[in-house]
Amino acid sequence: MDDLVLKVVARVIIPFIQVYGLYVVLHGHLSPGGGFAGGVILAGGFILYALAYGRPALDSLLPDRLAALLESGGVLWYTGLGLVGLLTGSAFLANARAGFPLGVPGRLFSGGIVFLLNLGIGLKVAATISTLFRNLQEEE
Amino acid sequence: MVQNLEYIAAMLLYVTGLGIMLFHSNLIKKIIGMNIMETAVFLIFIAAGYVRGGQPPIALPGEPLLLPVNPLPQALILTGLVVSVSITAYALALLREIYRHFGTLDAAEIARRKGELT
Amino acid sequence: MKSVLIILLLVCLAALLVAVALDMPPLGEPSTPANASPLTRYVIANAVRDTGSPNRVAAVVADYRAYDTLGETTVLFTAVAAILALERGRKDEKSNG
Known part of the structure; x- marks a missing residue:
């Protein structure tokens, strides 16, 4: 599987896919999208990279250990943000009551916990979907 | 003009998925049928929250939000989508193990070989 | 014989579900x-x-519903863990036997 057209086209469009995925993740509280959708778009970029350049290339870009770290880290980040609510004396996963600044609605850094949770979920889903792809792809 | 055309389409999609699951003995096709059934359920939920001529439920405090569609079913279905993806991925991984073990993905053939083994 | 039964079941189910769909509140109205x-x-x-x-x-x-989303991420995490466990188990089996 050594296709020049595929490689050149992938090299051109993968940066745009990744930037769009990051946009969907970071603007989850302002526009349609969110952590799950953006994470899947990010993972789509990784999958295209693996299909065009082969598994070893993806393994060096996103090693197994890094993917596992992102997956566990995403869940821990989520739970940790929830525990902040308990530490400040309000409910688990509380937003404004736990002291997260809501900011000005409409700005990028606003929305308190919504923005932070979307970020964690996006990275976790990107790592998860690419791990699923790697494990379901038959090894040559 | 029949009302609730979207609901009827979703119901027929559900029956189609069930038919695929019942008619085919290939396990991959059964998973595809299961996915079609899941899609039908998502379609029913999303259609229930639709408002004809509505706008997306996104607006800043100052902006007008006339006739927004219902955001709650969309948020609920997000959960369903993730569960659906997880189940499909795990089922496919199990199918690969089954194929390694039996050399076939046909449910009837697998049942026959299991009978031979015991 | 079996396929006739299946088709009969599917037709009955389709008729029932379409009847339910026709009986549901009108779609697209803000007053449902x-x-x-x-x-x-x-x-x-x-x-x-x-x-x-x-x-x-x-x-x-x-x-x-952040608590629900926590459960959702846990489901995804568990699915990946189960798939990795299947894969690792197969590799261990191969190396041992």
Whole structure:
């Protein structure tokens, strides 16, 4: 599987896919999208990279250990943000009551916990979907 | 003009998925049928929250939000989508193990070989 | 014989489900029970004040129902863990026997 057209086209469009995925993740509280959708778009970029350049290339870009770290880290980040609510004396996963600044609605850094949770979920889903792809792809 | 055309389409999609699951003995096709059934359920939920001529439920405090569609079913279905993806991925991984073990993905053939083994 | 039974079952189920669909509240009206419920009105009216997020869906997913989303990520995490366990188990089996 050594296709020049595929490689050149992938090299051109993968940066745009990744930037769009990051946009969907970071603007989850302002526009349609969110952590799950953006994470899947990010993972789509990784999958295209693996299909065009082969598994070893993806393994060096996103090693197994890094993917596992992102997956566990995403869940821990989520739970940790929830525990902040308990530490400040309000409910688990509380937003404004736990002291997260809501900011000005409409700005990028606003929305308190919504923005932070979307970020964690996006990275976790990107790592998860690419791990699923790697494990379901038959090894040559 | 029949009302609730979207609901009827979703119901027929559900029956189609069930038919695929019942008619085919290939396990991959059964998973595809299961996915079609899941899609039908998502379609029913999303259609229930639709408002004809509505706008997306996104607006800043100052902006007008006339006739927004219902955001709650969309948020609920997000959960369903993730569960659906997880189940499909795990089922496919199990199918690969089954194929390694039996050399076939046909449910009837697998049942026959299991009978031979015991 | 078996396929005749299956087709009969599917036709009966389809007739039942279509009858249910025809009996449901008219789709697309703002006055259906789902669209007119107090919960929907509350979320649409107060989401920006409560969470600072103009996107009501994100507000529901990551704030009002954040606990549910935690369970969702756990489901995804468990699926990956199970798939990796299948793969590792097969490799161990191969190396041992």
